[in-house]
Amino acid sequence: MGNNQFTHLQVASGYSFKYGTSQPHQLVERAAQYGMSALALTDRNGMPGAIRFSKACEEFGITPILGVNLSFIQKRYRVTLLAQKGKLSSLYRLLSAVNMDNKENVLTLDLLKRFSCYSRDVLVMHGPESALANAIIARKNNEALSIFNSTKELFADQVIECVSQLARSESKYSTTNAARLFGFAQSNSIDALLTNAVRMLNPSDAPVADVLDASRKLVLISDKTIDRVNAEAYLKSASDMQALADEIAVAAGARDGRALLRTTQDWATRAGLSPRQDVGIGGIHLPEPIVLGAANHEQLASQLQQRCESQLANKYRANLIQTATSRLAEELATIRHLGFESYFLTVTNIAQSAKAKGIRVAARGSGAGSIVCYLLGISGVEPLSKGLLMERFCSVLRNSLPDIDIDVESARRLEIYDDVFSAYGDDDWSRPNNQSRCATVSMVETYRARSAIRDVGSALGITPTEIDLLAKNLPHIRSKNIGRAVETIPELKRLNLNTPMITAAIALATKLDGLPRHLAMHPCAIALSDLQLQDFAPIEQNPGGYPMLQFDKDDVEDIGLLKLDVLGVRMQSAISYTLAEIARTEEKSVDIDTIPFDDKATFDLVKSTRTLGLFQVESPGQRELVGKFAPDSFNDLIIGISLFRPGPVKGDMISPFLETRQGFQTRPFIHADLEEILKETEGVVVFHEQVIKIISTVTGCSLAEADEKRRDLGSREGQQEVCDWFYSLGLARGYPQKVVDRVWQILRDFASFGFCKAHAAAFALPTYQSGWLKTHYTAAFIAGLLTHDPGMYPKRLIVDEARQWGIAIAPVDVNESDSTYRVERTTELTQEPYVAPNTKSSGQTLSLPDARGYAIRMSLADVRGISIQEVENIIAGRPYLDLADFVYRANVSAPTTEALVNIGAFDKLNGVSKTGINRRDLYIHLAELQKVTTKAKQVSAAQLTFELKPTSVEKLGLPDVTAEEQLQNELDTLGTEVTSHVLxxxxxxxxxxxxxxxxxxxxxxxxxxxxxxxxxxxxxxxxxxxxxxxxxxxxxxxxxxxxxxxxxxxxxxxxxxxxxxxxxxxxxxxxxxxxxxxxxxxxxxxxxxxxxxxxxxxxx
Amino acid sequence: MAIFEQMFEYSDLEPTALTGADGVVAHEGIPIEFFYKGRAFHVHSLLTKWKETNPWWKQVGSSQGLPEVEEKIFWRVEAAPVGTVNTFEIEFNEATKTWQVRPTSRGK
Missing domain, CATH: 2.40.50.140 (Nucleic acid-binding proteins)
Known part of the structure; x- marks a missing residue:
């Protein structure tokens, strides 16, 4: 060799949680600056940084080497495994086997033997933390040899890893010890190489390392607890490493360190990986045709076509079938070109299997723009009538996979996970060749201001109260911004933050910025793939119970897996509940997904601004907006949702829209060609789709290219390029300068504020559906809201809202109430429902719901302190004859029973209003009953019925509970008033x-x-x-x-x-x-x- | 382990070797000569070398912000006062099978 090359083969980044002090790309950049041609990443216990590292290597022109440092045979001994060129999959699968076997990440001998088909492809380095090194240092050479030989056949190759961090002679990381290891290697003809057991980028990172160690071990930094002796564990230059090689070799009696360096370079060559071929960056992996019931890709494509075409007649009327058919053909051609059939069919199958179980599923996002999604039933929004574009979602110019998210009933979300895993997973991890095609996705939690201050504060020994004070007053910011926050935020300025200890803590916390702390499971993402899933990603067991990729969403996109977000949305649960209540009480089955989109009464409700409970339009700001612009159609709802966001508000897009809409100003005319595009939003550019169409119309480019240009507008350089391109094409096509100027101004100003119309349409669908339900089945809908609590308002307000429509509120009753809110019929007289008064400006009366004759029965579940078991017990023991019967049989705790008495749950039962007995009488009676019951429990149960007959309720002549006390009881116990309003x-x-x-x-x-x-x-x-x-x-x-x-x-x-x-x-x-x-x-x-x-x- | 004899001859040293404040002379960062209790010593062999950093956490409080990380290098050497190591000539007579010892200067 002799060309001054050195490759670091043992490097820990911040993805060795609470151990490494730098980000992978920083290490790569430094290696590049040193002129190194390769670099390894060997994080501890896992490989979550692998993709980021490989991408950075590609960027800097360095060959990546990947490995993992983990416990070997016993927990206290560690080795480092390296992937051989072309065999990264074996390392990943071996690591997955370890992770799925035990939580401590120990590669046991048993695991090694069972998975030897993988380990035989893997290289192993025995460094200072290994059992081998331990034996050598203890001068137990025979034991050392036997350790080495026992695993020889199970690995592709083994090497002794010499490390000197210039520690004192007694330490593991001294030159003396390194020399011993090297000497042993030489005497026994075993290979030895040199690393620096890197965990830092610079020596000055040492305090960060100390804080991480202290935080990991939950101790104070002190002489006794510190792991480090010096700051040598950083990424050193080749010449520094060569000098170390010489020192170690000479100390072992050799002439120089050339043999060490040569072996290191040999191994670096064997372990060098290709980011594309080995790591899989830029690849795409979708479930194979056979998983979807097709023999090959051709069949898969025709399956997709057939499933879409079969729905055309169902979903489109005769006058639109022609357009729909040709649009479908276009989209299928795009999908075919990209080879994404499996993507659409996989998502469809997941959605359909959920629907088959009665779980509500609705796609959100740009997928609503695709007619394929609509025909397959993934999206409920018809794209043609709303001018939605496939290109916004998926185009031939973008060969990364599109993104589909589905909203499902929150209460049943995990059932979908279970479904996916039983269809695409394989839960036998005890043998090689696990056939899983799916896993959940991880999410890296990083240090931010609060967590950084807490860990630093504890490590430095700052008092908990001071730490708390500082941490609580720090907003949720990046820790690198703490310094600035301290200077600008008034609450922080008041605290005395100038002590040396605090300033040191803040300085340290700033350095922790962005460092990973912990690998958590992403709350809603699932990844699906072909059988090569585990060849390109290691898996670990997550406490949530599902196998999880060690990679996050961005990594998953980089290696081309299908990622589906399954979001639990309470509104869908509320809608589902409403439909069930309607079926139960009206014996009618409503198919909410096929209601007409032009129901006048629904829009009247929206226009009245009484939109509490309506997904997306119930906030005060939204109510003001709908009050101003009075949406009349589904498209109007889409516009309303798109406009009420910080961007359009700040960009002053709402006022021009409203003023034109209300007739106070005329719509600006730019050019005839753009009229169609801008008509629906009164000349204001609101949607991404409009931007795309404008660009395409003026320049003549395809919609797909126009979408690319739209994305480019997001960056400053991009804007400049698009500007030049736009002008040259627009003018060439004959548009006057003034027009091109004006259009460009609009694009530049508003492109960044636009919203994807398909997204908005997907949101507008449940908005409309909830509005329709509130209009036509008000009581059932509000019962759904109360049960699932999906919105932003407290229950008492929803209860109030029910009364506005003439619905009676039936109080909690031990014989009638359920575990959820139920609809009942009633003859009770209620207040007149809200009628929107006719106003001069609106000029019309709105027809609003009148739900008199209905009541909502309060639920047992909302009684404060009641347990699920108690609710079930009460329901199981019905009917109760009286309070005494309840006390004996219901199996409910004393405090809960008292609470029930206080809110009148026994009033009807004990005939409170009829017999003149009041609640206080009941309360006293309860106390007596409880005495008797306690006594009874001391005597045998058999005697109960004879000797301890309950007394009957007596009218004691006490004054009844006052209205105020009643109200207070209700508020305390139920969180809402029932009998009267708090005012x-x-x-x-x-x-x-x-x-x-x-x-x-x-x-x-x-x-x-x-x-x-x-x-x-x-x-x-x-x-x-x-x-x-x-x-x-x-x-x-x-x-x-x-x-x-x-x-x-x-x-x-x-x-x-x-x-x-x-x-x-x-x-x-x-x-x-x-x-x-x-x-x-x-x-x-x-x-x-x-x-x-x-x-x-x-x-x- | 007479590394230094292998590495260079004292007489070849140029006067550019550094002199430390405590009277240590170093060449390329390696100590080769020093004064101790008024006597000059030559370093004959390097036993070991190691590095340590300061306990920065103990220094928090003496100034604002994070204390600097300071490094110290430690050398363990065998050294003898200048002039106490002598050069001898040892002669073996093949014919008479006898040894003879006489002091000499280094040069020849």
Whole structure:
């Protein structure tokens, strides 16, 4: 050799959790700077950094070498395995076998023998931590030899790894010990090589290493606990390593270190990998045709075609079939070109098997733009009528796999996982050749400001209170930004952060930025592949119970696996529950996926802004928006969802849209060719699809190319390139300069704010569906909301909302209530349902739900402190004759029974209103019963029935529970009022000072100053255009919600009230913003109780 | 383990060898001569060398920010005062099978 080359074969990055101090690409970059031609990554216990490392190597022109350092035979001894060129799959599979066998990652002799078909392809280095080295140092040469020989046949090759970190002679990492190992190797004709057991990039990283060690071992940094003696474990240059080789060799009696260096280079050559061939970067792996029931690829393609075509007649009316057919042909051609048939069919099968179990499935994302997805039933949105594009989702110009996410009922999400694993997995990990084609995906948790400060603080011995104070006041920022945060955030400035200890801690925490801490399972991603899954990714057992790739989402994309996100969405559970309730109570089966999209009543509900419970449009900001622009169609919903995001808000896209829509300004005309594209959004560019179509129309390029250009607009260099290209083509095609200028301005300004219409359409679908259900089956829908709690509002508000539509609230009853909220019929008289008053500006009455005659029965599950078992017991023991019967038979704890008495769960049973017995009587009776029962448990059960007959309830003549106490009990026990609204005690006061009900505000003039009242429901500070802080307060008064906006001027005086009070009296100026849009600019806020007490005092 | 004799002759040394503050003379970072209790010593062999870093965590508090990582190199050597190692000529007479010893200078 002799050309001054050295390759580091033992290198730990930050993916050796809480051990390595640098990122893989930093190590690669340094090796490149040194002029090294190859570098190894041999993290401890796993290989999660492998893909990132290999990509960095490719970028810097270095050959990657991959390996893993793990426990061998016994936990306390470690060796390093290296993959041979062309045989990385064997290393991965061996590592997976170890991971799936035991949590401590020990490669036992038994595992080695069972999986020798893999280990025989793998190289092993016995370094200072190995049993072999231990025996040599202890001068037990015979034992050393026998250790070496015992595993000779089980590996491709073995080598002794000499390391000197210039530690003192007694240490494992001294030159003396390295020389001993080298000497032994020489005497026994065994190969020996040199590494530096690297864990740092620079010597100055030493304190970081110490903090990581201390944090891993949960100790304080001190002389006793520190692992390090010096800072030599860094990536040294070739000449430094050559000098070390000489020192070690000479100390062992040889002339120089040339033999060591030569062997090191030999092994580096044997272990050099190709990022593309070996590591699999840039590859694509989809489930094979045979898994999907086709003999070969041809058959698979025709299966896809046939399944799509068979649905054309179902889903398209005669007038659209022609267009649909040709669109389908285009998409199938694209899919064929890319070879992605398996992708679509796999996702379809997963969705269909879920639906077959009755689980609701809805695709989200750009997949909604594909007609193939629509015909296969993956997406419920029809793409042609909405101008959605396949190219946005999947195009021949982008040969990475498209991304499909599916929303499913949150409660049943794991059933889908189980399904996928039983169809595509193989749970026998005890033998080679596991046939798994699926696994979950990992997610690397990294150090951020709070976690960094905590670990550093503990390691340095800063008191827990100080650490807490600092950590809690740090926002969720990157730890490298701590320094700046300390200088700018007022809460932090107040703390005394200038002590040397704290400044040192902050400096250290900053250095921890972005270092991996832990490998967790991604909450919703599943990866699928062909049988080569485990050839290109190692697997480990995750505590969640599913086999997990050690790679994360980005890595999975780099090696081309099919990644599916299965998101649990509570709204889908709520919809599913609603449908079940409808079936139960109306004996009608509603197919929510086939309802017409033009139901006027549904849009009336949306226009009324009474959208609580409607997925995506229930926030105060959204309610204001729909109030302003009064959506009339499904497409309008899509536009509304796309507009209400920080981008369009900041970019001032909403006002021009609304003003044109409401007729206050005319739509700007740019060019006839663009009219069709911009018509639906009144000339404002809202959707990615519009950007794509505009680019394609003006330049004449294909839609696929236009999408590429759209993506390029995202970077500054990209913008410049696209600009030049756009101008040259646009002008060449004859568009006037002014037009090209104007269009370019629009593209440049708005391309980054646009939203994918397919995404929005996918969101709009459950919005519309929930709206339709709320309109036509209000009680069942609200029962679903209460049971699954999917939205942003507390239950008491949903209960209020039910009353608005005339629904009665049936209290908790031990004989009637279930574990969920149930719909009942009732003859109870309820309040008149909300009727949106006719306003001059809207000019029309809206038809809104009238759900009188229905009641929602409160659920047992929401009783505070009740356990699932108790709920089941109560239901199992029904019917109960009276309180005594319940106490004896229901098997429910005393506190729960008391709570039930307090909220009136026994009222009906014991005939409370009829017989003049009141709750206090019941309460006393319960106490007596409990005494008797306790006594009974002390006596034999057989005697119970004869001697301990329960007393009957006596009318004791005590005053009944007051309305206030009743209310308080309900709030405490159920978290919501049932019998009366929490504002009920203040009604007289409120009427006397002229407080307006929320439902009446729409009748007020613009500019009028009104008083409103309510329970605080939400307080938000969303971003607005000018950058000033605005506070949105939502309060509920039992008749609806009042949304108050506090601008800068009113915040100072009233901020403390709106932050701390629950019952708020507020004053504001009415502003009409649209047909039903009401907004109140707040001019005052007071705590209701205080105001009430002052009024009382004055009255007396 | 007379490494130094292999490496270079003292007389060949140029005056550019560094002199340390404590009177240590080093060549290419390796100590070769030093003064100890007023006497000059020559280093004859290197036994071992190692490195240590400072316990930075003990130094937190003396200044702001993170203390620097400082390295120290340690050498364990065999050395003898200059002039105490002498050169001798030892003669063996093949005919009479006898030995003779006389001191001499290094040069020849």
């Amino acid at each position: 009920a005690p203040y009604v007289e006061f409120l009427n006397s000072i002229g407080v307006k009900k929320s439902a009446q505000l729409i009748q007020e003039r613009s500019g009028a100053s009104v008083l409103v009242v309510g329970v605080k429901v939400a307080l938000q500070t969303p971003p607005i255009r000018t950058g000033q802080r605005v506070m949105f307060l939502t309060i509920d008064d039992g008749f609806g919600c009042n949304d108050l906006t506090f601008f800068q001027d009113s915040q100072a005086q009233y901020a403390h009230v709106i932050r701390s009070s629950t019952l708020i009296l507020a004053r504001g100026v009415v502003r009409k913003t649209g047909p039903r849009g009401i907004s109140l600019r707040a001019t005052g806020a007071w705590d209701l109780n205080e105001a009430f007490n002052r009024w009382l005092a004055k009255a007396n």
